[in-house]
Amino acid sequence: MNRVRFAPSPTGFLHIGGARTYIFNWLFARSTGGRMVLRIDDTDAERSSEESLRSIIEGLEWLELHWDEQRYQSKRKRIHLEAAEALLAKGSAYRDFTPESTVENTKTQASSRTAWLCNPGMREISREESDRRTSAGDPFVLRFRVPRERGDGVLFKDLIFKKQFRKFADIEDFALVRSNGDPTYHLASTVDDCDLGITHVIRGQDHLSNTYKHILIFEALGRGLPRFGHLPLLLGPDGSKLSKRKHGPVVSVTNYRDKGFLPCAFVNYLSLLGWSPKDNREVLSVDELISFFKTDGVLRTNAVVQFDESSGQKWADPKALWLNAQHLRSIPVEQLLPHVETEFKRSGWWKPEYEAGRRDWLIAVVDALRSRFTLITDFSLRGKAYFDDAFNLQEKAASNIDKEGAREGLRELGKRLDAVDNFSEESVETTLRSLAEERGVKPGLLINGARAALTGQSVGPSVFKVFTLIGRERVLERLTGL
């Protein structure tokens, strides 16, 4: 059975690049009957925080794509260090006693003519001397001994980037254990992938060149290799890798939740970055994504997430917004309702009777409104008149009531509707149209005026629908009170 993992490090909020990696892993797992492991890569104690961890879990939970197992890398330190011991014993790793202060020099060296491969003299230290210096308390970093004497290199076939090869001569002796005794990412990640039985490592392309190192560790450990698949990166509108610091809250997953995105729409949007079902379909449910997803359909080119922070209208990619609107109007209302409920509880509009007695009414209102909304928050922002008598009359709407003959006509309409036995879309329309004819005005005058009087807005659903949604009693109040 396939086992995949998503391994965020809790050193920041979950950003959309991470979410996309999670989604692709999840889609792969679900489409192949595999399992999804969430592994928290918290080996960097100084930079990891509880708050980041919470935010990541929160973001992932919101996606509604659930994982099957959860692990913490920090709890597995012993296993990592045992592996390090084994590598040292085998001669696949060696202790490097170069003082940490020279790290800066190493970095500047890296930008000079030749690439840095190892610190001078350290590979050659005998095991006896190495042990002696260790017992004497000399600090060291444990490095992998890249078998450069073998001459060839590491070859693997990436699920997405296909054949990849790198000469040993181009791989530096990377660190496995820091001088403070903590395993590095390379060691911990690889050992965990072995130990947790991960069969497919699907991650960002920024790890493509790390993969050679990981394969070296797998082989030195005598373990079988998982398959690797590297995803193209997500870039900001300026072409640089997406980052919170540079691009702001638009990269944070919880931001999309808070602004009113539907998880299924967000997942749909992200899945279309670097992948497509190749048949021109764009609006896809999670089930459809599962059935169409294949790693060999994934592109190798980075995708730009389009947004303009300076414009309030374009805080997110317009296509993401469009997809959300599409999902908003096409998913079953029952599926939409919980999100509206969450939104109303947040805005304080939720009433207990929506649970049962007024549930059908709520469904009818939501259904009538949703085709002209983009985000779930629009229900609070633009739907007030349906749920509360204290709504504002917009300027444009007010002008529709102030039009010549409108106010009187609407009051009269109120009186006539009071006398109507059967209050329905049809009866209201008949009454309104005949009244307009009698008074010699265009029906539009009363129609637009009624919308304004009933909803406070100049835009909205079909006005006759609005009459029945608002209900006879409140309609009469709002018309006669003009």
Place this chain on the structure above:
RNA sequence: GGCGCUAUCGUCUAAGGGUUAGGACAGGGCCCUCUCAAGGCUCAGAUCGGGGUUCGAAUCCCCGUAGCGCUACCA
């Protein structure tokens, strides 16, 4: 600097030797209409540059260029 990866409309993408280079978002216009959306129709808009290979190249090869990644005792 070294080592890689990538390159189709503004953006997301389709076309993996033969198409008027297709679709979607965004933009323009028209239709529908009680408003606003939705929907329908429509316009504009791309193969990074240069060389090969081939009867034929967006597609294969090479060279440039650009972008990105890695080059940490970060992940």
